[in-house]
Amino acid sequence: MANSLKCINSISSNIRNISTTTAKNDAWLSKIFVRKIEPTKESHSRMLSDKEVIYALQTHNYRADSKKPYLTNVKNIVDWIGTQDSLNKNVQLVGSWTVNVGDQDQALHLWRFIGGFQQIDAFNNLTDTSLEYQKIQEEQGKLVRARHLQYLLAFSYWPQILLRQPKNIYEIRSYALKPGTMIEWGNNWARAINFRKNNDEAFAGFFSQIGRLYNVHHIWCYENLNKRKETRESAWRSPGWDECVAYTVPLIREMHCRVMVPTEFSPTQ
Template sequence: MAINFHYINKILPTFRCISTSTIKRDAWLSKIFVRKIEPTKESHSRMLSDKEIIYGLQTHNFRADSRTSYLQNMKNHLDLVKSQGTLDGVELVGSWTVNVGDQDQALHLWKFNGGYETIDTYNQIQAENEDFQKLKDEQGKVVRSRHLQYLLAFSYWPQIFLRQPKNIYEIRSYALKPGTMIEWGNNWARAINFRKNNDESFAGFFSQIGRLYNVHHIWCYKDLNARKETRESAWRAPGWDECVAYTVPLIREMHCRIMVPTEFSPTK
């Protein structure tokens, strides 16, 4: 193919007028637009999670003057679950109270091996068992509000393992724009590789029932200073900023909470 040097010489001055700052600006802007996701016949849950395990995230806002009685009620509930031979598939993974964020709040993460069949059995036993009903009535007197979500774990997230001896946890919760869950997963499948050096990635979930298009990332740190150093280290890694730039436009709302494990939490 012949090269038209007359045309090149004609447009070259135009390119020379483009400043370096403009090029950098345009390169940055190209990152913040959401890339198109092609239609698919696969459900989001099948594409993003490969485990037949459901997680339940309970969020309880308890009265400020009832913290001790509330936590005792939850411990009694856990002991009752353990005593039920038919609930072997129900397991408490973590239990925390919030230090920074929505104070007078507790979060409990349950694991249901066997999926929704186990959840159905669990709910039926709770509805029919007088001891469970008594604990539920007692809890109603010390909490201001309760919320439950059923979640799936992202397949690309490292496997959950319980931590020892003493840590703080951060839960970063995101409300995504409808239709962007697969795009979120595509980006975080790469981004998680920047956050594996210190085993800080505890769990990553997306909602199935409850508030939809919700994502929860739970991180584990020795203390707040370790959190600061770990996050700064990620920003120094080439490619992390690009992952952040691609995911920010997908978010409608986000917030984080710093949590500490309860006395009966399996992970510390």
Template sequence: MSLKSLHYARLLLAQPVRTLSTGSTVQRDESSWLSKLLVRKIEPTKESHSRMLSDKFDIYELHTHNVRPDSVGKYLENYKNTVQIVQSKGALSMELIGSWNVEVGDLDQCLHLWRYTGGFEMVDQAKRELGSDKNYVQLMQERGTFLRSRHLQYLLSFSYWPQLKLREGKNIYEIRSYRLKPGTMIEWGNNWARAINYRQNNDEAFAGYFSQIGRLYNVHHIWCYKDLQGRKETRESAWRSPGWDECVAYTVPLIREMHCRILAPTEFSPTQ
């Protein structure tokens, strides 16, 4: 059995049977719409959720920067120079995956996604080395004058998500961010391990993550489309696929809050 298959099996074993019980006079109907509104109880497990949901040793770092409207150009130039410094240090197990400007959603906002190969040990190593680079520190100090606020999360990728592949050409991205009810992450993973099969017709699945440090019980799904019309057609195609509606029905009750943003890659983003 492959490592990915083993992790998927763990997800399934962690799920108790979903039941609806409202009294002896009411029949239990697993297919009823009402049963889909109930959030199942997650049984105790001796494995951490991160081990059950992710089979990879990479750590992803998601920076969210809210930029002063009058400083966007200077900010992007500053970040581009920062990326060049990191790339010049070949010993770091750290690489930029994507940099984006938000075009729909929280305007004057930029997102940057980094990958560390080798776990948190590599995160610590990068911080030590970059922290001793005077040019890097100077750029970080300068960047603070361009920002209104910023936020950082460390993420793990879902084991069932397709392998991350950088894109070429002209594309737009959508990041759909979810804040889940505590204790429901395993059920989310169980349902999306099936749902992802309905969202690969146009190779739109770019990346899927859950938070490890920062705001917890957060999930980020990143999709890639040619344009907004392509997004519309791809999403409508998914709704026509038998089974997609059921996956949505089972995951919606797990969500406390959700929002989406449309992103455009920066000129220095590795994925376009």
């Protein structure tokens, strides 16, 4: 009888241990699997962005021996746009950078179109009929190896873009998401961004509208690489940041980051 009771007690103890282990595993797994988002008839862009402002991100791979003339060419384009009264200051250069770490011999230029796609149409009509602009573009074609253009919307939960004073470096973290996961991404980053506000490093956050779809770009601003290290380590010490990361990692198909430095004519430094 005593041996039977010992056997029963041992089995009960093992069951409790298994239950405890299972509960811990379930808690861990709950951070890995993506939460379900209910279907909606509203477009994702309307749910994630509340501004009638379109951003254009130009990515240029310039020839390794042509950096200086290439930047002069881009500066000429910026100056030409600034002289066009018909644009009414609705087309603005926000930032211009060359890549320091990541894709070498690459430059990124971020433009803001106030007035949405209607303003972009007006801009395209103007540049299509300007011989001066076309000449500058032809010169650029001789200096670059590849060009890519994306139209983006800003995430509504991201802090307002504020131009920075020198001297800073910028990091653009680009994510290719699984189709259908943009709302889930936005839900999680609406919370996650709160963990990254202490050092004012959040510069801009976008998702693509035209170009490579289901692309997200987060742009961060740091004083230097060491400040970047300290800021990111600080985020990991904040309760809740690890959970936000765990929820968003399964949404990503591909990601990469580039460290950039502003050009001389970039409005944000």
